Amino acid sequence: MKRLVLFLAAFLLSESSYAANLFAGQAKVEAVCSQCHGLKKSSADAPFPRLFERDFAYLQMALQQYRDKTRKSDIMNAVAGLLSDEDIDNIAAYYDNIHPASK
Ligand code: HEC
Numbered sequence: 001m002k003r004l005v006l007f008l009a010a011f012l013l014s015e016s017s018y019a020a021n022l023f024a025g026q027a028k029v030e031a032v033c034s035q036c037h038g039l040k041k042s043s044a045d046a047p048f049p050r051l052f053e054r055d056f057a058y059l060q061m062a063l064q065q066y067r068d069k070t071r072k073s074d075i076m077n078a079v080a081g082l083l084s085d086e087d088i089d090n091i092a093a094y095y096d097n098i099h100p101a102s103k
Pocket residue numbers: 028029032033034035036037047048049050051059062063072073075076079091
């Protein structure tokens with residue numbers, strides 16, 4: 001029974017995976033990115049840019065460039081190297097959807 005539930009959950013998730021998944025994005029951000037970048041409010045200080053001020057297209061592009069290493073940053077090349085296209089979409093959508101006003 002448990003297996004069936006897991007199977008159905010995986011099926012439902014994959015069905016909607018063409019659209020960015022904000023919950024998955026949030027989970028990644030909380031587990032990884034927020035350590036350096038902060039979450040809704042700005043991270044402590046430079047050199048960590050404030051991601052919630054960026055829009056979807058910018059974040060998606062930046063993460064793809066870090067992953068491809070066309071944009072250099074020792075830290076971010078390593079972090080983005082672990083992300084799938086889906087992760088990138090989810091994370092970009094999540095940060096695009098939190099706004100300073102909703103802190
Ligand atoms: C260990 C610290 C650290 C972690 C973890 C981290 N970052 Fe970064 N990130 C940085 C630093 C430092 C920079 C600035 C790099 C530079 O400009 O060379 C940066 C830059 C960025 C930028 C560019 C922002 C801009 O304004 O151009 C994006 C986008 C970004 N990170 C996204 C993420 C995402 C998404 C995650 C989680 C998957 C993440 N980062 C995790 C340290 C980190």
